Amino acid sequence: MRKGFTRRPKFEEPAANHAKNYITPGGLQRLKDERLFLLNKDRPAVVEVVAWAAGNGDRSENADYQYGKRRLRQIDGRIRFLTKRIEAAEVVDPQAPRTGLRATRAFFGATVRYANAAGEERVVSIVGTDEVNLDLNHISWASPLGRTFMRAAEGDEVVLHAPGGTETLTVLEVRYEHIAVEPFREPQGLELSPKLDR
Template structure:
């Protein structure tokens, strides 16, 4: 048998790649709130609709049943995704006291004021990949800008390599403070009315 078809003993297999999910306390709460909503409200409501639709006869042409089953698969997939992200979470509180370089250089949770070559200033907060909110200037630590700013201190020049080109930025200020993450809100119309089931 060729080597490509043999299985390595368990001791020789490489460790699974478990990427750490850096996240702020507010971001973790939002993930947990969404999972709780899906498990306790959204999924049970859809299960009720599917059970009602299944009792209406032929399932192959039953739109309520077909849509309900598809929606259940989507919900279950989202619950699995959220569970993995929560289990891999490493919470970093931006407001926690810091000393030494951790207080003066850019790391996860930093709020950074910088200027481009034209002198235009911008302020961004570096958060987790699940917390990106461009309207609030929350960028991911894994984004091109987040990576360019990492470990920089005030007055440092960094090079931003983005798909649109290369740009030199000057770090003007690095500070650590609480970062307000938008709380999870139930989507409008998420309540499934069971009144229509009494047709």
């Protein structure tokens, strides 16, 4: 019997597959916009190219056809991924009113100003895994830094355990405000339609 048939099933899968997809309203809109672009523009254009290339003869040596089919599989995979992320989305609005500890401690959607041991200050916003943008200082709630700040309040000292070592950080401020997520933009320069008048 082949080894593939003798393995025991894996009961433990990565937590990300079963966890809710915490996301801001702007992050969810970005995912929806990308999926809409893929479904309504990108995929139909590639299907048109594949159909045109299929009519050009031997498919085994037809680069347009082979590339188009590969691109179509990539698009379909991305659409499936986005659909699953959207269905699992748990929208958390950082601007929603908060009371008690949720107003003063860092949770998903918080913007945290902190200082390291050298006194250098930095500000980060804690967002979903689909919204990470280091250029805008948006970090994932599941990242080492994001997890370090969870439940921390102004004045708390927290210890960051990162692959490069440990570091003590001081939380200077926790606030909840609008987090601007960069919107989805259609890729420029994609000319996928074949020249049918050749």
